[in-house]
Amino acid sequence: MAIDLSGNKRKGALELPKTATGFDQVFHAVRARKPRYDGKLPTEPRWRSDFVLQDIKPPTLKLQDFGYEAGELNRGYGTIDETALAGPTQLLTPEGVVSLKGVCDKLEAYAGSSEFIVTRRVRGADLMSPFINNMIRDRNFLLACSRMVGVPLIPHPLRTPTVQINYFEGRSGDEREIAKWHRDGMDYVFTIQLNDASEYEGGRFKYFQGRTDDFDGVTESDERIKEAPCDDLGATLFIHGSHMYHAVTPVTSGRRVTFVLSLFCPYFSSQDSNTFWHLAGDDGILATIPNWLRLKWPTKNPSIDFSLRAGSPAITWSDLQ
Ligand SMILES: O=C(O)CCC(=O)C(=O)O
Numbered sequence: 001m002a003i004d005l006s007g008n009k010r011k012g013a014l015e016l017p018k019t020a021t022g023f024d025q026v027f028h029a030v031r032a033r034k035p036r037y038d039g040k041l042p043t044e045p046r047w048r049s050d051f052v053l054q055d056i057k058p059p060t061l062k063l064q065d066f067g068y069e070a071g072e073l074n075r076g077y078g079t080i081d082e083t084a085l086a087g088p089t090q091l092l093t094p095e096g097v098v099s100l101k102g103v104c105d106k107l108e109a110y111a112g113s114s115e116f117i118v119t120r121r122v123r124g125a126d127l128m129s130p131f132i133n134n135m136i137r138d139r140n141f142l143l144a145c146s147r148m149v150g151v152p153l154i155p156h157p158l159r160t161p162t163v164q165i166n167y168f169e170g171r172s173g174d175e176r177e178i179a180k181w182h183r184d185g186m187d188y189v190f191t192i193q194l195n196d197a198s199e200y201e202g203g204r205f206k207y208f209q210g211r212t213d214d215f216d217g218v219t220e221s222d223e224r225i226k227e228a229p230c231d232d233l234g235a236t237l238f239i240h241g242s243h244m245y246h247a248v249t250p251v252t253s254g255r256r257v258t259f260v261l262s263l264f265c266p267y268f269s270s271q272d273s274n275t276f277w278h279l280a281g282d283d284g285i286l287a288t289i290p291n292w293l294r295l296k297w298p299t300k301n302p303s304i305d306f307s308l309r310a311g312s313p314a315i316t317w318s319d320l321q
């Protein structure tokens with residue numbers, strides 16, 4: 001049954017609202033506050049490099065399967081940056097997933113509410129957790145992610161949105177927790193499920209298999225609205241987040257937590273899809289300025305310069321072979 005949502009101008013057309021754009025987005029930026037964190041570190045297990053599974057070969061869709069032309073995509077270094085979606089697949093060992101889940105559960109104390117895209121989330125989680133910091137800067141981990149997509153990837157130099165943890169608790173009515181229909185500011189986005197679907201109802205990951213400029217006016221019955229089967233604990237999904245609309249339906253009971261990681265290709269930095277106002281909509285204007293400089297300040301050697309800015313080991317094209 002279609003849920004009536006106030007704020008959805010095209011009532012009944014889509015079950016979930018679409019995130020703000022244009023002037024409304026600036027309004028969110030003025031109201032947003034930077035992430036809160038009191039510096040108290042929860043006790044954590046130790047990250048281990050052997051938590052990463054190697055030689056993952058997940059099913060993939062290309063951006064051309066979403067209606068993009070090859071000529072519109074990033075290209076260079078003998079590669080077309082065309083992976084739209086990869087997975088879901090397991091990326092970490094069962095022990096690795098359980099450790100990450102324990103870490104993310106403890107960080108819930110720092111979650112802030114937002115009306116912009118995701119109802120309740122922690123941003124900048126790698127700044128709060130040595131486990132997450134070590135995990136996303138582990139060369140094995142970055143290589144596995146890079147190979148899933150086919151381009152070298154490091155943590156995004158925009159520090160605050162790099163690791164976001166989303167918390168969805170089963171609720172009803174105005175309290176319900178969702179991700180609105182949105183495209184990410186980020187290009188390379190990995191989502192790791194930290195609950196098995198038997199632990200909650202709802203919380204389906206939906207995406208629109210079409211161009212983002214074809215999304216306006218789409219209705220719930222459109223055949224291009226699909227669901228990614230992210231049911232298993234640890235299921236990892238890659239999406240080219242800036243190039244596809246996606247949403248999470250309300251969790252109606254139980255609990256669903258996701259770890260959302262945004263990586264960055266230093267070689268395609270000039271095509272990075274972020275906009276200042278998309279970031280400021282989540283973090284506020286002041287917190288966005290230094291982040292923005294880390295992304296836009298000119299570089300001489302993209303791989304080295306961006307790895308330094310992101311505090312990451314360098315990952316190059318030759319590492320992908
Ligand atoms: O929680 C999820 O499954 C994904 C949410 C999402 O799209 C996001 O955080 O940008």
Ligand SMILES: [Fe+2]
Nearest residue numbers: 183184241246
């Ligand atoms: Fe997203």
